[in-house]
Amino acid sequence: MALLKRELYRQVRGPEVTQADRCTLVFDTDTKSLYVEREVTHLDAKVGGTIDYQTATMDIADYLKQGGQTAGHRELWRLLKTLFKESGESSEAIE
Template sequence: MAFLKRELYRQVKGPEITHEDRSFLVFDTDTKSLYVEREVAHLETGLEGTVEFQTSTVDIANYLTQGGQTAGHRELWRLLRTLFNEDSDGNGASRET
C-alpha cells in the first residue's frame, strides 16, 4: 500500500505538556482515494507521563466545511487553486476539456 502525503498544518505546544496537531492531504495509490488525515498527540511529562495518540480521516469536502478556517484549510485551498491555475483573488480562468 503506497500513500502520498503532503503536510497541510502542524501545531506543537509544550514543553511540560506537549500537544501536537497535524493535518495531511493523503492520496492512497491503491484505492485511488484522496482525503485529509489528522493526527493528534498529547504527551504529559513527569514520573507517570501519559501519551494519547489519535488519527482520523475525513473527505476533502467535509474538511473544508468544518468550523473555522485553520492554516490547514488555507493551505488546502492554496493547493486546490494551484491545481486549477486560479489567482489568489479567485479570478482565474477555468478550463474545460
C-alpha cells in the first residue's frame, strides 16, 4: 500500500509536558481514497516518561466542518483552491 502524504499542520507545545498535534492530507493509491489523518501525542516527563499516542482519520468534509479555522484548515483550503483553479480552458464555472 502506497500512501502519499502532505502535512497540513503541526504544533508542538512543551517542554515538561509535551503535546504534539499534526494533521496530514493522505491519498491511498491502492484504495484511491483521500482523507485527513490527525496524530496527537502527549509526553509527560514528570510521570516516568508516559506517552499517549492517538491517530484518527476523517473525511475531508468532516475535517473542514470542525470548529475553528486552524492553520491546517487554511492550508487544505489553499490546496483545494489550487486544484480547482479556473484555467480559462475550462467551460465550468467555479463558485
